[in-house]
Amino acid sequence: xxxxxxxxxxxxxxxxxxxxxxxxxxxxxxxxxxxxxxxxxxxxxxxxxxxxxxxxxxxxxxxxxxxxxxxxxxxxxxxxxxxxxxxxxxxxxxxxxxxxxxxxxxxxxxxxxxxxxxxxxxxxxxxxxxxxxxxxxxxxxxxxxxxxxxxxxxxxxxxxxxxxxxxxxxxxxxxxxxxxxxxxxxxxxxxxxxxxxxxxxxxxxxxxxxxxxxxxxxxxxxxxxxxxxxxxxxxxxxxxxxxxxxxxxxxxxxxxxxxxxxxxxxxxxxxxxxxxxxxxxxxxxxxxxxxxxxxxxxxxxxxxxxxxxxxxxxxxxxxxxxxxxxxxxxxxxxxxxxxxxxxxxxxxxxxxxxxxxxxx
Numbered sequence: 001x002x003x004x005x006x007x008x009x010x011x012x013x014x015x016x017x018x019x020x021x022x023x024x025x026x027x028x029x030x031x032x033x034x035x036x037x038x039x040x041x042x043x044x045x046x047x048x049x050x051x052x053x054x055x056x057x058x059x060x061x062x063x064x065x066x067x068x069x070x071x072x073x074x075x076x077x078x079x080x081x082x083x084x085x086x087x088x089x090x091x092x093x094x095x096x097x098x099x100x101x102x103x104x105x106x107x108x109x110x111x112x113x114x115x116x117x118x119x120x121x122x123x124x125x126x127x128x129x130x131x132x133x134x135x136x137x138x139x140x141x142x143x144x145x146x147x148x149x150x151x152x153x154x155x156x157x158x159x160x161x162x163x164x165x166x167x168x169x170x171x172x173x174x175x176x177x178x179x180x181x182x183x184x185x186x187x188x189x190x191x192x193x194x195x196x197x198x199x200x201x202x203x204x205x206x207x208x209x210x211x212x213x214x215x216x217x218x219x220x221x222x223x224x225x226x227x228x229x230x231x232x233x234x235x236x237x238x239x240x241x242x243x244x245x246x247x248x249x250x251x252x253x254x255x256x257x258x259x260x261x262x263x264x265x266x267x268x269x270x271x272x273x274x275x276x277x278x279x280x281x282x283x284x285x286x287x288x289x290x291x292x293x294x295x296x297x298x299x300x301x302x303x304x305x306x307x308x309x310x311x312x313x314x315x316x317x318x319x320x321x322x323x324x325x326x327x328x329x330x331x332x333x334x335x336x337x338x339x340x341x342x343x344x345x346x347x348x349x350x351x352x353x354x355x356x357x358x359x360x
Contacts, residue, residue: 030306033299037313041091044320048087049079051327089217090323091316092225093282094292096274098315099233101289102296102308103271104159106243107264108166109250110176112352114289115275118180120158121286122187124279125210127154129194132205152276158183159268159275167261211336212283214323221281228277232270233312239263240304247302285337287345288315294352318344 050061056075064079101114115121127150130136138146162183166176188210195206208216236243242263245253250260278285296310322340329335 030300030303034306034309034313037310037317041313041316041320044317044324045087045091048090048320048323048327049083051324052078052083085217085219085222086214087320087323088222089214089225089282090319092222092229093214093278093285094288094315094317094319095312096225096229096232096278096315097285097288098292098296098311098318099229099236099308100271100275100278101315102293102311103236103243103267104289105293106246106304107267108163108176109246110166111294112177112290112349113180114287114293115271116284116286116288117184117290117349118162118177119183119185119187120155120162120180120272120275121279121284122184122191123158124151124155124276125284126187126191127151127276128280129191129206130154132202133194133198148277148280151280152272155276155279156269156272159272160265163264163268208283210284210338212285212338212341213334213336214282215334216282224277225281228274229312232274233308235270236267236308237305239267240308243267243304244302282337285319285341287341287349288318291345291348292318294348 046058046061050056050058056064056078060075061079064075065084097115100120104113104115104118104120105111115124128147131138131147131150136150138149141149162176162180165171165179171179191206191210195203198206242253242258245256245258246260246263253260292315293307293311295314296307300306300310318341319337322337322344325343326335326337326340
């Protein structure tokens, strides 16, 4: 009697190899898309620098940037002191707001969450207004940093309040969203009340916070953002697998050994930091944190390793496009960025509502 021979299942090796190759192709495609987003951000940044009331050519701009000795003093001043600070603020602020929106959508499990629609930007603006109106003075902090500090405090308190509401099991996701919208209107109402008692200078500054503008960009602010945004992104990327696990449910994430409350609080602290700094520098700009993460999610999926950098790059591209449009629609006049982003964001917001049938 011949001993029985173990017969391996046919083609199991080829199927595994095929799946592995398919996985690698998808990974390469995602990396390629990140490269495309990065190139787009560079192209629109150069286009943004080119556009202005003084009609400079591409060669003049490139000479002014890379070969300053070959360009006249007036051109250098226009490029280095006016256009570049404004234009470079756009990708950094756009990336910050997109990262904030992406992480709010993940940690709060709400696809419509972003700093603007949930009132977080309004909270930062209200905190800044308290300092502008001399209602609050923070001791031991230099005056030039008090606006950003108070914006951060109000932003953090509001974000933690929303996080606390969202953790209540009896409150639905729709209820959390309505709560955020109510907070936004409450802060906007208090800001409007402040405008009635403001001086002319204070009123002009308060209107700036509500409109959003890049014209107060400076190299000092760019350096702060250039250090802050990559640092926050690196911290978020270290928690990428934990954040990805949140999408399968809080209970399952906890069963995998993830401290969900600690992760959520840590993430929302970072969200408050980058949102408050962005609002303190350029004012409240809406819909970047809503639109950019959704586009990234549709193209690359929920894997946070790709979703986070893609959201940041697309946020940069969106705000660069908005900056270009704000200077191009009415030559000689720079329109508020909030208006530009509303033109993009409101139709996208309506599209999401229709697509999801009101269920989020």
